[in-house]
Amino acid sequence: MNLNLNLNQPHQPDGTTPTLELYGWNAYWQQQCETHRHESGLVPARVTAQYSHLYRIVAEDGERSAEVSGKFQYEAASRGDFPAVGDWVLVQPLAGEARSIIHAVLPRRSAMIRKAAGPSVHEQIIGANIDTLLVVCALNDDFNLRKIERYLIAAWDSGASPVVLLTKADLCEEVDARIAAVEAAAPGVPVHAVSALQGQGIEQLAGYLKPGSTIAVTGSSGVGKSTLLNSLAGDERQRVQGIRESDARGRHTTTHRELFPIPSGAIMMDTPGMRELALWEAEDGLQEAFADIEALAAECRFRDCRHEGEAGCAVREAADEGVLDAKRLASYRKTSRELAHLARKENSASKRQQKTASKRGAAPRARGPIAWEE
Missing domain, CATH: 3.40.50.300 (P-loop containing nucleotide triphosphate hydrolases)
Structure with a gap:
């Protein structure tokens, strides 16, 4: 696959050679690099694009294509462990080639x-x-x-x-x-x-x-x-x-x-325009996005109030009085049910994977590199 690499004319507005600083490298990432670099010969780089299981990265010496090592692929516990655009990674440049092998992903800040x-339960x-x-x-x-x-x-x-x-x-x-x-x-x-x-x-x-x-x-x-x-x-x-x-x-x-x-x-x-945004383990995000409803819920008489028809429900009272938009409340309820359903599916899938792995005498692991699924 052609990754449109050009090491002599990098993607810079002024035509200069790309350096890590231009892509956000700072003292924090330097410290992370020193903490997690366990093998000699590895250098930091940032993932700038992803094409199925191939990546484009930028290191101190310019752009390269990259792919994960066999060991990385074998040890990954889930698709979320694989590199993504924006990740800082530790790579081994291949001598005489515009390619590198990714050996590690530095811990993400966000x-x-x-x-x-699709119907399978995977994060992207x-x-x-x-x-x-x-x-x-x-x-x-x-x-x-x-x-x-x-x-x-x-x-x-x-x-x-x-x-x-x-x-x-x-x-x-x-x-x-x-x-x-x-x-x-x-x-x-x-x-x-x-x-x-x-x-x-x-x-x-x-x-x-x-x-x-x-x-x-x-x-x-x-x-x-x-x-x-x-x-x-x-x-x-x-x-x-x-x-x-x-x-x-x-x-x-x-x-x-x-x-x-x-x-x-x-x-x-x-990022490509998404036809749908299926949420993933976003309970914290739900609480932040609906902070007004969460604040009202704290005033409900019962801690396990579902805000349906329970007595002493501050959320329902606010909706009935027009203080809270009824459509916003409906959206909150729908999303809460969606996340609860996803959590049940994920838990069930995890149990099946663990059961299969136990029969084979091996720990669960990912089947292969993450791919873009639009």
């Missing part, structure tokens, strides 16, 4: 995770070591508060700081009202309306684009992520395909996750 597509790392997560939703027919809530659950659970970006503001006549609606559904989360095509509101993002910070952009197909990234990068780094504004239909052209520096010194991470 990771946005979803359930992989969307991006790792993210500082700020831009949740993008268009101010056209794609506008959906419930969808924003789901992304914020995953964002809060990831350890990154979420920010909501409402794009295509030039096409909406109710910008202020929709900002207010999002602020009500996302307590404490910054909300900005922008039009990347018109350059409207882009200056509001300057405070997030600090040198060395990793900024991930996520959202559904067609919400304007690539147009936004092109505006921030100052070039047409991401190809853009038109979306019919009459019905918000169309297909995005981003097909894989990618990490690249921009002129401000920040590192941007683009």
